[in-house]
Amino acid sequence: MSTVVDVQNVTFAYGETPAVEDVSLSISDGEFVGLIGPNGSGKTTLLHLMIGLYEPDSGSIELFGEPATEFDEGERLGYVGQRSTDRSGTMPVTVREAILMGRFARAGRSRLTDEDRRIVADAMETVDIRELANRRVDELSGGQRQRAFIARALASEADILALDEPTVGVDADSRDRFYDLLDELNRNGMTIILIEHDIDILTKHVDTVACINRELYHHGDTVSFLESDALSEAYGRTSGIIQHNHA
Numbered sequence: 001m002s003t004v005v006d007v008q009n010v011t012f013a014y015g016e017t018p019a020v021e022d023v024s025l026s027i028s029d030g031e032f033v034g035l036i037g038p039n040g041s042g043k044t045t046l047l048h049l050m051i052g053l054y055e056p057d058s059g060s061i062e063l064f065g066e067p068a069t070e071f072d073e074g075e076r077l078g079y080v081g082q083r084s085t086d087r088s089g090t091m092p093v094t095v096r097e098a099i100l101m102g103r104f105a106r107a108g109r110s111r112l113t114d115e116d117r118r119i120v121a122d123a124m125e126t127v128d129i130r131e132l133a134n135r136r137v138d139e140l141s142g143g144q145r146q147r148a149f150i151a152r153a154l155a156s157e158a159d160i161l162a163l164d165e166p167t168v169g170v171d172a173d174s175r176d177r178f179y180d181l182l183d184e185l186n187r188n189g190m191t192i193i194l195i196e197h198d199i200d201i202l203t204k205h206v207d208t209v210a211c212i213n214r215e216l217y218h219h220g221d222t223v224s225f226l227e228s229d230a231l232s233e234a235y236g237r238t239s240g241i242i243q244h245n246h247a
């Protein structure tokens with residue numbers, strides 16, 4: 001299986017604040033990987049490094065074989081950031097428009113064909129938001145908005161979906177449906193990188209777990225992760241007691 005994200009000995013600090021220390025981790029095409037670790041352990045930072053938002057202080061990161069910061073086929077990457085359930089940001093476009101933008105990015109032309117429109121309609125159908133097509137994105141509930149972001153990634157035919165705590169603030173039913181959808185996308189070949197602090201949910205859905213607290217404690221299949229001491233070691237590093245991350 002080919003490697004789509006290759007992190008080699010990456011270290012990154014925000015000024016004096018170290019966030020990621022000597023992490024090496026590669027993600028294969030089609031892998032569903034979960035990132036777990038305590039609050040402030042560098043999960044979001046590592047994800048941002050992987051998608052090329054920051055340059056590592058040392059080490060290297062490749063995305064589809066290119067340095068992540070130089071990667072410019074953004075449509076191959078669907079990203080749902082932390083707190084996108086927060087309604088304070090304004091996005092004065094409708095759901096259909098937001099998804100069409102994803103399609104424009106992929107198609108690379110300013111006029112969409114019937115095929116493009118079918119792909120957009122299918123994406124809305126897949127995530128079950130057709131009835132929301134004409135609603136403004138910033139007026140949706142958290143769960144609806146997450147699904148709209150996923151539909152945009154689908155319409156752009158993204159190869160990787162990167163999700164940072166996507167169901168914070170989403171009710172339990174919608175959350176379960178959301179994770180079923182991720183499973184289905186992954187079965188159809190999408191590589192998924194998921195930050196989720198609920199370990200039961202995480203291990204139920206992902207193939208592999210990367211457990212971090214600044215450093216990488218474990219990256220391996222779910223069973224090997226659960227059998228290891230990685231979680232207690234990673235959580236123990238912060239405070240000596242197990243913390244529950246409700247951030």
Ligand code: ADP
Nearest residue numbers: 014017018019038039040041042043044045046
């Ligand atoms: P997580 O997502 O696991 O909660 P983060 O990657 O957000 O962790 O944060 C890792 C560390 O980097 C923390 O100590 C956090 O306070 C710090 N940090 C995160 N973002 C910034 C930033 N923009 N500027 C300065 N420090 C930051």
Ligand code: MG
Nearest residue numbers: 043044045082
């Ligand atoms: Mg985070």
